[in-house]
Amino acid sequence: MFIRNKKDKKSIEQAIDALLAQMETYAPSSEEYAKASENLIKLTDALNNQSDAKSKVKAPLFALAGQAGVVAALLAVEKNGVLTSKIPDYVSKIIKR
Numbered sequence: 001m002f003i004r005n006k007k008d009k010k011s012i013e014q015a016i017d018a019l020l021a022q023m024e025t026y027a028p029s030s031e032e033y034a035k036a037s038e039n040l041i042k043l044t045d046a047l048n049n050q051s052d053a054k055s056k057v058k059a060p061l062f063a064l065a066g067q068a069g070v071v072a073a074l075l076a077v078e079k080n081g082v083l084t085s086k087i088p089d090y091v092s093k094i095i096k097r
Contacts, residue, residue, distance in 0.1 A: 016040065
């Protein structure tokens with residue numbers, strides 16, 4: 001479950017608060033308490049997955065930008081005649097795909 005905006009996050013936090021208040025009325029050995037505990041785990045996992053999802057999206061984008069920057073820097077150096085390699089051929093093969 002991904003939290004799309006702050007309202008979703010706030011509603012999950014409110015659900016957690018309500019569930020904790022409800023759990024106070026149950027005996028720790030009761031079946032209702034066990035079910036509520038399972039629901040609490042699911043809600044906290046959903047709340048924690050928000051930051052995980054954001055980092056999973058950002059990491060590949062930074063890697064891609066870094067790789068593109070390296071290729072651009074090497075192409076700029078080659079253009080000045082300082083370095084010769086197979087990078088232009090490699091880049092043209094990738095673009096043709």
